[in-house]
Amino acid sequence: MFYNASRETKGVLNVECRLGCGACCIAPSISSSIPGMPMGKPAGVRCVQLDENNLCRLFGDKTRPKVCLDFKPTHDVCGDTNDDAMKIISYLEGAT
Numbered sequence: 001m002f003y004n005a006s007r008e009t010k011g012v013l014n015v016e017c018r019l020g021c022g023a024c025c026i027a028p029s030i031s032s033s034i035p036g037m038p039m040g041k042p043a044g045v046r047c048v049q050l051d052e053n054n055l056c057r058l059f060g061d062k063t064r065p066k067v068c069l070d071f072k073p074t075h076d077v078c079g080d081t082n083d084d085a086m087k088i089i090s091y092l093e094g095a096t
Contacts, residue, residue, distance in 0.1 A: 022054030
């Protein structure tokens with residue numbers, strides 16, 4: 001495991017983000033504007049703000065989209081590995 005359990009809220013285990021995962025910046029569609037992607041991004045497309053180490057260039061920046069700020073990693077969504085996260089988030093994207 002690459003994350004540390006941080007707290008449980010309403011029965012959901014919240015976890016620390018695995019640095020270098022990037023699944024939440026690739027797998028889901030994002031309909032809001034992103035700097036460099038004014039029309040958002042489709043599911044499965046790498047966000048232009050994701051660097052070569054799979055880290056967000058906008059982390060801590062006021063231009064980071066609200067949907068990105070609001071995302072909270074949980075074990076149910078991120079699984080135990082980066083591959084788990086990509087599979088789970090892709091599945092959830094397709095199911096919604």
